[in-house]
Amino acid sequence: DAKTTQxxxxxxxxxxxxxxxxxxxxxxxxxxxxxxxxxxxxGPEYVIHGLTSNVNNRMASxxxxxxxxxxxxxxxxxxxxxxxxxxxxxxxxxxxxxxxxEGTQLTVxx
Amino acid sequence: GxxxxxxxxxxxxxSGTSVKIECRSLDxxxxxxxxxxxxxxxxxxLMATSNEGSKATYEQGVEKDxxxxxxxxxxxxxxxxxxxxxxxxxxxxxxxRSPRGMGYEQYFGPGTRLTVT
Numbered sequence: 001d002a003k004t005t006q007x008x009x010x011x012x013x014x015x016x017x018x019x020x021x022x023x024x025x026x027x028x029x030x031x032x033x034x035x036x037x038x039x040x041x042x043g044p045e046y047v048i049h050g051l052t053s054n055v056n057n058r059m060a061s062x063x064x065x066x067x068x069x070x071x072x073x074x075x076x077x078x079x080x081x082x083x084x085x086x087x088x089x090x091x092x093x094x095x096x097x098x099x100x101x102e103g104t105q106l107t108v109x110x
Numbered sequence: 111g112x113x114x115x116x117x118x119x120x121x122x123x124x125s126g127t128s129v130k131i132e133c134r135s136l137d138x139x140x141x142x143x144x145x146x147x148x149x150x151x152x153x154x155x156l157m158a159t160s161n162e163g164s165k166a167t168y169e170q171g172v173e174k175d176x177x178x179x180x181x182x183x184x185x186x187x188x189x190x191x192x193x194x195x196x197x198x199x200x201x202x203x204x205x206x207r208s209p210r211g212m213g214y215e216q217y218f219g220p221g222t223r224l225t226v227t
Contacts (some may be wrong), residue, residue: 036218043114043203043218044154087153096142096207098216100154 004088009105012078020073020104022088027068032091034098035062035073037084044087044100047073083108113137114206116219123194123226130190131222133204139184140206144216145177148201160187194226 005023012018024033032051036044048055048062050071055062061074075082087103113136123129133143141162146154158179160166166179178190187206191198201223205216 038154041201041221041223043116043205043221046112046215046217049215096144096214096216097156097159098144098205099156100146102153 004090004101006086006088006101006104008102009107011107011109012075013109014080015077018075018078018082018106018108020075020086020088020106021070022072023070024088024090025069027090028092030092033062033064033068033071034089034091035060036087036089036098036100037082038087038103039081039084047086049091078106078108080108080110082106112208112215112217114204114217114219116202116204116222118222119220120223121225123224125195125226126193128190128192129194129224130188131202131204131224133187133189133206133219135185135206135217138206138208140187140208141184142207143181143187144205144207145179145187145189146203146205148203148221154203157189191224194224196226199224199226 032049034049035047038044048060050062063072085103085105089098115134117132143160145157147157148154156169157172158166158168160179160181162181168174181187201221203221205218208215
């Protein structure tokens with residue numbers, strides 16, 4: 001599985017945008033970029049995924065670099081409930097495994 | 111939609127006993143389910159991949175005779191921790207892969223906290 005690199009932790013203030021970066025320089029052409037988040041003592045929650053184009057949904061936006069070697073998860077207005085560990089994961093189009101790295105612990109300050 | 115449940119949400123058992131954890135996909139059929147384990151302050155580690163009607167595929171280092179997985183239907187997979195020991199205490203999380211029409215995404219259960227005394 002191709003590897004991703006994320007900062008260990010980030011902080012944000014409530015109601016401000018948050019940009020969570022992810023590097024995946026060894027991404028292959030068939031790898032989708034997935035983002036999950038995990039709140040304390042809960043299972044991971046699907047956030048968003050994309051292949052080449054930027055993606056938006058009700059939770060977040062995903063900006064994918066043109067060379068696909070990096071991506072950014074954007075939370076437009078952070079809330080206290082967004083405090084979680086965010087995982088950036090690559091998954092091959094034909095595969096089903098998800099390999100979790102250490103993720104980014106997001107702290108949201110009131 | 112895409113809800114996955116786990117039961118129980120937490121369990122305490124004595125060393126040497128067995129514990130069964132259920133994972134159900136409530137609103138879709140899942141031919142593939144996954145079991146993960148997560149120790150405190152660590153990330154999720156995949157234990158095994160479970161395909162309906164066939165034997166589970168275990169990750170390297172996971173004892174298949176200790177962690178018995180049964181995927182008897184398209185909505186239910188079970189993980190049985192046999193002869194549990196304190197070192198098996200962990201947060202066990204299952205996920206279910208949605209069918210093609212739902213994008214093959216994985217949806218996770220809320221987890222089961224196992225404490226072995």
